[in-house]
Amino acid sequence: MNKLKPRGENDATAVDVTDLILNDIQTGVLAPGSWLKQIDLERRYQCTRPEVRRALDRLAQRRLVEHVPNRGYHVFEPDGRQATEISEIRVLLETGVADKVVANASSLDIQALRSLASRFDRMILEGTPIQLYEANLAFHHRLLSLCGNEELVNLVTEIRQRTSSAPVAQWKTRARIEQSSREHHEMIDAIAAGDAAALRDAITRHIRQN
Amino acid sequence: MNKLKPRGENDATAVDVTDLILNDIQTGVLAPGSWLKQIDLERRYQCTRPEVRRALDRLAQRRLVEHVPNRGYHVFEPDGRQATEISEIRVLLETGVADKVVANASSLDIQALRSLASRFDRMILEGTPIQLYEANLAFHHRLLSLCGNEELVNLVTEIRQRTSSAPVAQWKTRARIEQSSREHHEMIDAIAAGDAAALRDAITRHIRQN
């Protein structure tokens, strides 16, 4: 007798509805401010009512959607103050471990980072906004992982989601995208040179975007 | 016709079950590692099954309890690595805004902090461990609020909960409690003297506890 689980025909059902909704919020499919009706979500993601409600509750906990009792849930719109404050938190955390990043980076790591930065550059020309967004995420994740503090990496990825409801739209102009690209390479150069101060500077400008 | 809601005999039912369980975890009533059976919680807090499950799901999201599919939920026990990493995050955040704290602190704020520190001292002698814990929380909350970054204050209170499942037991010895008390006053003195560097130093030692 095999103890293998029966498994429905499609194994891809393993992903949670929460992630699906989250993804649609981040890619801007579900616009900031719009109301999320349970019936619609139920049909859109082919899932049951309780699943939808659990997902909405989770997203409300993460403050990605806002809950108004007896009215429903709508996509959260962070105001300017919150966005600034969250950026400032990121600056503190990411510059705070800059010296660790520099210390831990092997030549192999630097090589990998260059590859990820190039991938970002390529996506500017050839990719969709979502692919660009994901390439950016991958670069930053790899970079930050060098600090050795796993909890910090998790925390930053978590609060990065809070910054903007539709992070795909974070780069308003082509000029800003290319500036981001340059900053990526600047960060790598700073790491390669072992210059933590330069890295901190590049990170700060990159996050504050000015 | 009055449109007042009927309201059950006890209005105190306004609080969420999540907070009740959270409180019992933090005060150590629900010990780290112990299993949280839905039936028990249902009876203990006089609430329904769905309420219990929602609360457990929320606490699992906050990583205060761990969920094992088809097995249940048990109070999370952070290992040494995680505890250290989280402490390091707190050091980065709280020392990072030390200069802001110093800059924004009015003499009235300093007075309030002295009062809260004294309250902590009083609770060492007269209070229960829980009261001591809460006095400590109040002091740190007031201090950190001076940085002006509301999001950061919320984030720190949130991750502080993750540090230890039973934070009441964080002070193992009487000597350590009194050391904490001295550090509190040290922080206030640094703020009063406008010495951000001294404040950073005191905060770092206080969080790392060594």
Add this chain to the structure above:
DNA sequence: TTAGCCAAAATTGGCGCCAATTTATGGTAA
């Protein structure tokens, strides 16, 4: 006496129904 297996009890977790509240609609009176 001990190891392994089978059955029963307990626990988790998915799903749907129905009441309560809110929003939309249409009709009526000023």
Add this chain to the structure above:
DNA sequence: TTACCATAAATTGGCGCCAATTTTGGCTAA
């Protein structure tokens, strides 16, 4: 014509039941 109210439709959210899985207890055989 417009403002207001009452009725109807739609949506949210609470609650309980039952299936699936796991654990426990006891029995049998080596």
